[in-house]
Amino acid sequence: MDRYPPIADHGLVGDLQTCALVSSEGVVDWFASPRFDAPSVFAALLDHDGGGYFRIAPEHPDLICKQLYYPGTAVLVTRFMSPDGVGEVVDFMPPDQSRTRTDRHRLIRLVRAVRGTVEFTLECRPRFDYGRAEHRLDLAEDGARFHAPMADAYLQATFPLEADGRDVRGTVRLDAGQSAGAVFTACDPGGAPPEPLTLDAVHAQEDEVTRFWHTWLRQSRYRGRWPELVHRSVITLKLLTYAPTGALVAAATMGLPEQVGGERNWDYRFTWIRDGSLSVRALLDLGFVEEATAFVHWLVERLREREGKEDEPLQTMYRIDGSPDLPEENLEHFEGYRGSAPVRIGNGAADQLQLDIYGEAVYALSQGREIESQSSYEGWRTFSRTLDWLADHWDRPDEGIWETRGGRQDFTYSRVMCWAAFDHGLALAEHWRRPADLDKWRAARDAVFEQVMDRGWSEKERAFIQHYGSDVLDASLLLMPRVGFLGSRDPLWLSTLDAMDRKLVSDSLVYRYDPAASPDGLRGSEGTFSLCTFLYVDALARAGRLEQAQYTFEKMQTYANHVGLFSEEIGPSGEQLGNFPQAFTHLALIMAASTLDDALDAEHGR
Structure with missing residues (x-):
């Protein structure tokens, strides 16, 4: 993992109230909540050790990383190619166009193997309030809860998670055609836990977000050369x-x-x-x-x-x-x-x-x-x-x-x-x-x-x-x-x-x-x-x-x-x-x- 990847080595996802940057190594190294100008939750791009990040990627030493968007959308695909196989992490945030502020923001990460066998490692290390606030971790069968004075966050996954100090780790091994999911939900202190996570729900959200962007972009009347x-x-x-x-x-x-x-x-x-x-x-x-x-x-x-x-x-x-x-x-x-x-x-x-x-x-x-x-x-x-x-x-x-x-x-x-x-x-x-x-x-x-x-x-x-x-x-x-x-x-x-x-x-x-x-x-x-x-x-x-x-x-x-x-x-x-x-x-x-x-x-x- 590059401590400070090039600034350009990122894609952008968002829900129209806040956003996240995802590097081509599968690292969310910028995310603020509950809105764009709020304190950061992940800010490793500004301080690798103290800013916090959320990584999902294979650990293979001979890894080639690529990124692209689903055409005409803000659904980002990070591809990992290794001698063992080809894997992908698909990142997106469900858009909210309401005229009221939403205090719950979800970063959804769909993990899948498309060729061969791929083992992914998850590391989730939030650092609230620009890394100035300590947090407490509660880990249960249905996921992890991070408590901080000004915010809470939940991490759910369709595979087992374990504590790593006050942070969370997990691994999942997938064969071609198999997939898994992880969802990070940021909310106000004391916010109710999200609904239990299922893989079907992750796939349904992927389809819904893709449709949203395709429908929205159809308004464009650009017919030019680019x-x-x-x-x-x-x-x-x-x-x-x-x-x-x-x-x-x-x-x-x-x-x-x-x-x-x-x-x-x-x-x-x-x-x-x-x-x-x-x-x-x-x-x-x-x-x-x-x-x-x-x-x-x-x-x-x-x-x-x-x-x-x-x-x-x-x-x-x-x-x-x-x-x-x-x-x-x-x-x-x-x-x-x-x-x-x-x-x-x-x-x-x-x-x-x-x-x-x-x-x-x-x-x-x-x-x-x-x-x-x-x-x-x-x-x-x-x-x-x-x-x-x-x-x-x-x-x-x-x-x-x-x-x-x-x-x-x-x-x-x-x-x-x-x-x-x-x-x-x-x-x-x-x-x-x-x-x-x-x-x-x-x-x-x-x-x-x-x-x-x-x-x-x-x-x-x-x-x-x-x-x-x-x-x-x-x-x-x-x-x-x-x-x-x-x-x-x-x-x-x-x-x-x-x-x-x-x-x-x-x-x-x-x-x-x-x-x-x-x-x-x-x-x-x-x-x-x-x-x-x-x-x-x-x-x-x-x-x-x-x-x-x-x-x-x-x-x-x-x-x-x-x-x-x-x-x-x-x-x-x-x-x-x-x-x-x-x-x-x-x-x-x-x-x-x-x-x-x-x-x-x-x-x-x-």
Whole structure:
């Protein structure tokens, strides 16, 4: 067992309220309960010795491990090949789409031999509350119960289990065609034990979960060139959405490093206004109106909560239930992934000023007739007051999209998105024929535009730059043509795109910016940003550079992991870095594929 497998060496399973990562060695080394942003139960990915894990795998020394999903589902199959035979562990969690939080979450592991004879070993070592809480083990004939102060968990199996200190072990030997099952159920303290486990029940659950995902995916109206890649991405977005509120978490994990051994290790299990808002268009493009609408409702609720207050109408991020409290602290007892410390929970960037979020929020609210929550009178009043506030407050330095900790700047991207907020707001007012201070919004929009053109351009680089007074390039500006600030073939934009080609692109991969040229208040470096690479594809396609766009898109696919998932960044040797999988990357993939498909169809006269 690898103490710290590569970040990309995992598949994702989930029940739409929380999720788990399973390595290709059959190890569940990340799982939090009862929801995405709850304390971990298994976190060996952040501390092998103290984080806890749940392993089912053969012990054979000459083992070859492979992973795949059942097509069109979130049912993960881990295959083990040895001279004695071929075995599989099938992992899944029964989805719960209810609008109420569920306190009982089941990770089901179907074990089977498909050729020869395979002996599997089970090790279950939960470590509650990020490994800070002790637990007690009660072992009985019908399974094991783990008691901790803040949670209980049950482990059931269709084969014998035995105590291993406060943990549990078991073995099962299967011939070809035979199967067994194990179910880990996390619940609140004192939760009632689950129903007795039978193998028939495990198989029935497998069939039910498979049907759920097939039925859900049939809504997709994507008919482009990359269906498997796009559908894996939209399934991943669904897995990262908290069903009770419709909030999309930025990633499944916390604390995974942007540079191994470095300090850029953040908690991404929260909902960023930016990420969630941009997901709305991607979901609508594929036909998933319910998911897009749910997030917009969540967003409108955040705006209503801050009405009448003197501070900003929106915070940069929230917990998935809408709570604004995300205090950041370090887990000093965790060594971090391959020694990457500190391991942080919470996120201090929640208190930053990031003015671009208003552009993304308005962009989400203006996405077509499918989204009508803001068309009610009360919804419109909330919306218009937000833009009135922005008209009075847009011209301020902020921390920017990348949440730098090196001080506030006049970030060009923040100004561009403020322009987008006013521009889309004006269009929305006309569409819904609602009252608004249109002169004020129009004046603010035009003032932002003129300021960006006067101060956001570098004659030296012949490009729009990261912040006023600098010559640093920034890949966030790849969104300028998508939001309509400049035409996709405007000479100024094409010059900016050429400058990015020279300064930010490496083997088709795109850096956010150069930290050496623009200090961000943090030590170390980072890899290329996968989100930015897909935004680059989008921008190339819009600029008519279709051969380059398609080659970049195809090349980027070679950096996906074995089951089509992307983390936040790609390192120098092609390894995936940062939290995994990252929703922003997958929604940008969907956007890029849709734009490129449309451009290629237009070129070929379809």
